Amino acid sequence: MALIVQKFGGTSVGTLDRIRNVAARVKHTRDQGNQVVCVVSAMSGVTDGLIQMAKGLSENPSERELDVLLATGEQQSIALVAMALQDLGVDAVSITGRQAGIHTTGSHTRGRILEMDPALMSQFLAEGKTLVVAGFQGVTPNGMIHTLGRGGSDLTAIAVAASLKADVCQILTDVDGVYTCDPRVVKNARKLPEISYDEMLEMASSGSKVMQSRSVEFAKKFGVIFEVRSSLNHNPGTLVLEEHSHMENVVIRGVSIERAQARLTITGIPDAPGMSGRILGALAEAEINLDMILSNIAHDGFARHSFTMPSSDLGKAQAALKPVLAALAPHSKIETEAGIAKLSAVGIGMRSHSGVAATMFQALGAVGINIGMISTSEIKIAVTVDEPRIEDAARAVHDAFGLDKAPA
Amino acid sequence: MALIVQKFGGTSVGTLDRIRNVAARVKHTRDQGNQVVCVVSAMSGVTDGLIQMAKGLSENPSERELDVLLATGEQQSIALVAMALQDLGVDAVSITGRQAGIHTTGSHTRGRILEMDPALMSQFLAEGKTLVVAGFQGVTPNGMIHTLGRGGSDLTAIAVAASLKADVCQILTDVDGVYTCDPRVVKNARKLPEISYDEMLEMASSGSKVMQSRSVEFAKKFGVIFEVRSSLNHNPGTLVLEEHSHMENVVIRGVSIERAQARLTITGIPDAPGMSGRILGALAEAEINLDMILSNIAHDGFARHSFTMPSSDLGKAQAALKPVLAALAPHSKIETEAGIAKLSAVGIGMRSHSGVAATMFQALGAVGINIGMISTSEIKIAVTVDEPRIEDAARAVHDAFGLDKAPA
Numbered sequence: 001m002a003l004i005v006q007k008f009g010g011t012s013v014g015t016l017d018r019i020r021n022v023a024a025r026v027k028h029t030r031d032q033g034n035q036v037v038c039v040v041s042a043m044s045g046v047t048d049g050l051i052q053m054a055k056g057l058s059e060n061p062s063e064r065e066l067d068v069l070l071a072t073g074e075q076q077s078i079a080l081v082a083m084a085l086q087d088l089g090v091d092a093v094s095i096t097g098r099q100a101g102i103h104t105t106g107s108h109t110r111g112r113i114l115e116m117d118p119a120l121m122s123q124f125l126a127e128g129k130t131l132v133v134a135g136f137q138g139v140t141p142n143g144m145i146h147t148l149g150r151g152g153s154d155l156t157a158i159a160v161a162a163s164l165k166a167d168v169c170q171i172l173t174d175v176d177g178v179y180t181c182d183p184r185v186v187k188n189a190r191k192l193p194e195i196s197y198d199e200m201l202e203m204a205s206s207g208s209k210v211m212q213s214r215s216v217e218f219a220k221k222f223g224v225i226f227e228v229r230s231s232l233n234h235n236p237g238t239l240v241l242e243e244h245s246h247m248e249n250v251v252i253r254g255v256s257i258e259r260a261q262a263r264l265t266i267t268g269i270p271d272a273p274g275m276s277g278r279i280l281g282a283l284a285e286a287e288i289n290l291d292m293i294l295s296n297i298a299h300d301g302f303a304r305h306s307f308t309m310p311s312s313d314l315g316k317a318q319a320a321l322k323p324v325l326a327a328l329a330p331h332s333k334i335e336t337e338a339g340i341a342k343l344s345a346v347g348i349g350m351r352s353h354s355g356v357a358a359t360m361f362q363a364l365g366a367v368g369i370n371i372g373m374i375s376t377s378e379i380k381i382a383v384t385v386d387e388p389r390i391e392d393a394a395r396a397v398h399d400a401f402g403l404d405k406a407p408a
Numbered sequence: 409m410a411l412i413v414q415k416f417g418g419t420s421v422g423t424l425d426r427i428r429n430v431a432a433r434v435k436h437t438r439d440q441g442n443q444v445v446c447v448v449s450a451m452s453g454v455t456d457g458l459i460q461m462a463k464g465l466s467e468n469p470s471e472r473e474l475d476v477l478l479a480t481g482e483q484q485s486i487a488l489v490a491m492a493l494q495d496l497g498v499d500a501v502s503i504t505g506r507q508a509g510i511h512t513t514g515s516h517t518r519g520r521i522l523e524m525d526p527a528l529m530s531q532f533l534a535e536g537k538t539l540v541v542a543g544f545q546g547v548t549p550n551g552m553i554h555t556l557g558r559g560g561s562d563l564t565a566i567a568v569a570a571s572l573k574a575d576v577c578q579i580l581t582d583v584d585g586v587y588t589c590d591p592r593v594v595k596n597a598r599k600l601p602e603i604s605y606d607e608m609l610e611m612a613s614s615g616s617k618v619m620q621s622r623s624v625e626f627a628k629k630f631g632v633i634f635e636v637r638s639s640l641n642h643n644p645g646t647l648v649l650e651e652h653s654h655m656e657n658v659v660i661r662g663v664s665i666e667r668a669q670a671r672l673t674i675t676g677i678p679d680a681p682g683m684s685g686r687i688l689g690a691l692a693e694a695e696i697n698l699d700m701i702l703s704n705i706a707h708d709g710f711a712r713h714s715f716t717m718p719s720s721d722l723g724k725a726q727a728a729l730k731p732v733l734a735a736l737a738p739h740s741k742i743e744t745e746a747g748i749a750k751l752s753a754v755g756i757g758m759r760s761h762s763g764v765a766a767t768m769f770q771a772l773g774a775v776g777i778n779i780g781m782i783s784t785s786e787i788k789i790a791v792t793v794d795e796p797r798i799e800d801a802a803r804a805v806h807d808a809f810g811l812d813k814a815p816a
Contacts, residue, residue, distance in 0.1 A: 016464045050484070056424045057488055058495040065494070068502050069487035072480035076458070079477035080465055086473070087466040094476050099551060120551070143507060143528070 002167040003035045003125070007135065007157035009173055010044035012231045013077050019043075023084035025172075025231070030090060030130055037121065037131040037164065039157040040081055042073025063108035067137075067147045070109075071097070074134035074153075082132045092130040095121060097137030097146075100160060104138035104146040111138055111146040113155065113218070116163035125164070133160055151212030158215050162222035169224055171211065172231035177238035178203065178210055180403040181255040185391050188404035192253065193236070196243035199253045199346050202380045206256040206344035216240065243348050251349040251356060252401040257394050258342040259387060261291070262311040263373065264318070266325065268332040269303040278324055279305060286320035288313045291342065292375040292382065302331070306373060308384060311338045340372060341390035344382040345397055357381050363400035369393050410575040411443045411533070415543065415565035417581055418452035420639045421485050424492075427451075431492035433580075433639070438498060438538060445529065445539040445572065447565040448489055450481025471516035475545075475555045478517075479505070482542035482561075490540045500538040503529060505545030505554075508568060512546035512554040519546055519554040521563065521626070524571035533572070541568055559620030566623050570630035577632055579619065580639035585646035586611065586618055588811040589663040593799050596812040600661065601644070604651035607661045607754050610788045614664040614752035624648065651756050659764060660755040660809040665802050667749045667795055669699070670719040671781065672726070674733065676740040677711040686732055687713060694728035696721045699750070700783040700790065710739070714781060716792060719746045748780060749798035752790040753805055765789050771808035777801050 006029065008022050022038070030036050050069050054061040078094035085092035101117030124131055135153025138146045148155050154171055161169035176191055178200065183189040195203070197220035204213045210228055219226055219240065229237025269275055276295065283290060292308040309317060314336055325332045350356050360381055364371060369392060372384035385393050398404065414437065416430050430446070437444050458477050462469040486502035493500035509525030532539055543561025546554045556563050562579055569577035584599055586608065591597040603611070605628035612621045618636055627634055627648065637645025677683055684703060691698060700716040717725060722744055733740045758764050768789055772779060777800060780792035793801045806812065 016461060019465065053424065053484075053488060054491055057427065057491045061491045062494050065487040065490045065502055068490075068504070069484055072483045075480045075483070076461075076477055079473040080461060082473045082476075083462055083465045083469045086470050094473055096476070096553070145504070 001033055001035060003037070003164060004029055005037045005039060005157050005161040005164070005166045005169040007039040007153060007169070007171050008041065008231060009153065010041040010047070011174060012172060013040050013081060014044040016080075019080050019084050022081055023088055023090070026085060026130060027088050027090050035125055035130070037125070037133060037160055037166065038081065039133045039135045039153060039160060040074065040077045041135050041153040042070075042077055046073040046076070064144065067108045067145050070147050071134070071137045071145045074136050078132045078134045085130060085132065090130050091128060092132055093124050095124070095131050095133045097134050097156070098139040100133050100156075101163070102138035102156065102159060104140055104148070109147055110149040113138065113148070113159050114141075116159055118160070118163040121160070121164060151215055154211055154215040155218060158219045158222075158224050158226060161224045161226070162218070166224075169219075169226040170237075171226055171228045173210070173228060174231065175210060175228070176230045176235060177228050178208070178240070179254065181394055181398050182208075182257065185257065185394050186255075186398045189398065190404055190406065192238045194239040194241060194247075195253055196247055196348055197240060198243065198379055199348055200240050202344065202346040202377065203254055203256050206258055206342065206346065206380070206382065208254070208256040248349045248352050250347060250407045251353045252345045252347040252403065254346055255394055255397050255403065256344050256346065257390050258344075259390060260311045261308050261340050261342050261384065262314045262336060262338040263306060263308050263340060263384065264314065265304060265306040265335045266321070266332055267298065267302065267304045267335070269305065269329045271297060271301060271303045275303065275328060276305065278328060279321065282320050282324040283307070283317055286316055288317050288320070292373050292384070294373055294375070308340070308342065308373060314338060339387045340384045341387040342382055342384050343390060343393050343397060344380055345401070346380045348379050350379050350381070359400050360397055363396045364393055367392055367396045369396070409441055409443060411445070411572060412437055413445045413447060413565050413569040413572070413574045413577040415447040415561060415577070415579050416449070416639060417561065418449040418455070419582060420580060421448050421489060422452035424488075427488050427492045430489055431496055431498070434493060434538060435496050435498050443533055443538070445533070445541060445568055445574065446489065447541045447543045447561060447568060448482065448485045449543050449561040450485055454481040454484070472552065475516045475553050478555050479542070479545045479553045482544050486540045486542045493538060493540065498538050499536060500540055501532050503532070503539050503541045505542050505564070506547040508541050508564075509571070510546035510564065510567060512548055512556070517555055518557040519548075521546065521556070521567050522549075524567055526568070526571040529568070529572060559623055562619055562623040563626060566627045566630075566632050566634060569632045569634065570626070574632075577627075577634040578645075579634055579636045581618070581636060582639065583618060583636070584638045584643060585636050586616070586648070587662065589802055589806050590616075590665065593665065593802050594663075594806045597806065598812055598814065600646045602647040602649060602655075603661055604655055604756055605648060606651065606787055607756055608648050610752065610754040610785065611662055611664050614666055614750065614754065614788070614790065616662070616664040656757045656760050658755060658815045659757040659761045660753045660811065661757075662754055663802055663805050663811065664752050664754065665749060665798050666752075667798060668719045669716050669748050669750050669792065669795075670722045670744060670746040671714060671716050671748060671792065672722065673712060673714040673743045674729070674740055675706065675710065675712045675743070677713065677737045679705060679709060679711045683711065683736060684713065686736060687729065690728050690732040691715070691725055694724055696725050696728065700781050700792070702781055702783070716748070716750065716781060722746060747795045748792045749795040750790055750792050751798060751801050751805060752788050753809070754788045756787050758787050758789070767808050768805055771804045772801055775800055775804045777804070
């Protein structure tokens with residue numbers, strides 16, 4: 001008898017009919033001889049409705065109270081899913097984040113999991129019950145309700161699977177799995193049977209929005225094998241797991257794209273210690289998430305820094321830089337370029353294969369696409385291109401690495 | 409600096425505008441130099457909406473899960489009221505039933521308060537905060553969410569006031585206080601400045617629906633003085649407290665009426681030990697709440713029992729009695745009479761004044777009203793009359809005791 005954690009998102013429990021479908025699916029898994037712990041989000045729309053009420057009362061509602069308010073969404077879902085399961089004859093019981101022993105730390109609305117105490121869940125499982133656990137919520141050391149921020153329900157599912165030593169954790173969603181590239185862009189993109197944690201992390205941070213990085217990191221840290229699969233059919237999805245030996249045979253696992261990026265370049269920065277720190281500090285204080293960061297010394301002896309960021313942050317970044325540059329680098333200039341996109345090729349095979357960058361750049365050159373900035377990690381090569389060419393670029397690179405064909 | 413508990417019902421927090429009004433009222437009380445703990449119900453309509461969803465999933469939803477579901481209503485209210493208070497500059501914090509230390513026992517959806525642990529509330533009060541406590545909810549000894557059933561938010565307010573040794577507990581509602589009789593029936597009914605717990609209990613069990621008996625009993629047990637007053641104005645309401653010496657000067661405190669009652673009489677019961685117990689047992693098993701119970705021996709040597717109950721229970725009562733009477737008393741007969749109502753005159757002064765029943769019966773006789781059954785307690789005389797005459801009866805008795813005039 002396997003212990004399976006199944007996570008259902010807000011769309012999957014968005015109506016009473018869909019809740020009945022979730023219950024039927026959980027029962028199906030149970031009828032196959034498994035124990036099931038399902039983790040559910042708030043019904044879609046509920047969280048937004050609650051936020052709207054909060055904003056109707058206060059422009060800047062307290063984050064502690066937002067946590068108390070928003071946690072009710074998942075609490076409603078667990079009770080309703082448990083009722084639907086009971087109506088199908090399944091002995092189900094709902095479990096709040098607190099009851100699941102999800103102990104958190106960090107500021108309100110952005111909780112991080114500190115430790116797990118699965119005692120109550122284990123007790124209910126020993127009694128043969130099916131558990132319905134509230135995603136997205138936990139409890140602080142002093143007993144306050146805490147939510148886990150974006151992607152919090154995935155994180156709950158991974159953490160519950162880790163604490164119960166579940167055999168597998170299924171993330172049931174509206175996509176069939178992780179693809180070699182977005183199938184809306186690359187028609188012959190292929191669903192991956194498996195992908196390593198590190199590759200999944202690079203894909204997530206490069207625009208593949210299947211899961212938030214921190215859930216993948218948590219799974220990697222605790223060795224939780226999870227599967228991204230469809231909530232609408234019973235097809236196998238993509239297993240995400242620690243890399244194993246034959247995984248390196250594949251040079252590139254997938255290609256991901258991120259649109260609506262911008263570049264900001266500062267020239268004429270005196271080449272003195274501490275300059276970069278103060279410039280980056282000003283951007284961090286303005287809560288701008290930089291992606292690529294390049295720096296070098298130009299012919300004139302001054303330093304130049306280039307950053308990429310979402311286009312929507314460009315104005316904020318310029319405003320944040322002005323005072324610090326006026327003080328530190330009176331001769332500096334800011335150049336900006338919006339309308340770019342990022343293409344990333346990801347694969348752990350890159351470590352043991354040479355010529356990956358060459359293949360990629362040649363493929364782009366062959367279709368007449370100019371490369372802007374380049375950044376690399378051990379398992380990723382990312383480039384910026386003009387946004388209108390990003391889909392052509394993705395198809396060219398996908399073809400060049402033969403990603404449409406299953407590896408031998 | 410007084411500590412005041414203020415309880416607001418679902419209508420008072422039914423919209424964002426009304427939540428703002430509640431916040432303004434709490435701030436007003438605070439600005440007068442008091443510490444405030446407010447207890448709130450779910451926004452009106454929310455609980456019914458949740459119950460409807462539950463019934464949409466299961467004909468007979470689990471009571472444990474109903475508790476998990478319904479408790480979200482109050483949790484939303486406390487967060488929203490706390491936000492509204494913060495928006496007015498009040499340092500407010502929401503408190504769930506669990507955080508308020510409301511430890512319960514009993515079956516799900518019908519919790520009873522076992523003990524209170526106000527440690528967290530005391531800590532927040534010591535920090536100068538204003539507390540917003542969820543009504544209607546507590547936590548079982550093994551950590552499950554528990555709701556307190558009908559009138560649960562009043563009970564929470566009384567219990568919180570008891571545990572914090574509050575100076576006063578205000579039950580803010582849509583009536584101005586407790587009246588000598590329902591002002592819709594008796595035009596010159598008068599708001600009572602005070603009433604004893606015992607009188608309030610007799611009024612509550614006689615159709616005055618201001619509060620559930622168990623909240624009054626809890627207040628009496630722990631000596632919590634509470635005030636029933638309007639949420640819509642700042643007029644003083646009615647203080648409910650332990651009787652004191654000059655309260656006995658008033659013979660009758662108030663008159664209450666209960667409509668839609670029925671009488672059921674069983675004749676021809678053998679006069680043998682244990683008969684009454686088995687008949688009453690059958691009715692109790694059918695969950696029929698009997699009100700008056702009269703019993704005597706008729707000329708024929710057989711016993712006769714008469715009961716009153718809500719008309720709506722009459723059919724169920726007859727069905728429950730048939731098998732037991734067929735077995736025990738084959739010569740018995742059941743007579744029923746619907747369309748009656750009950751009039752009760754309540755007052756602790758009755759103990760030390762004679763002639764109360766005579767005054768009451770003469771007043772009814774003078775307007776040509778026949779009296780059906782009569783029952784009495786130490787502080788109450790109740791009679792049944794034909795339902796169409798109940799309002800005349802109330803006015804006649806109200807006049808006879810001069811209840812429209814404040815006592816000297």
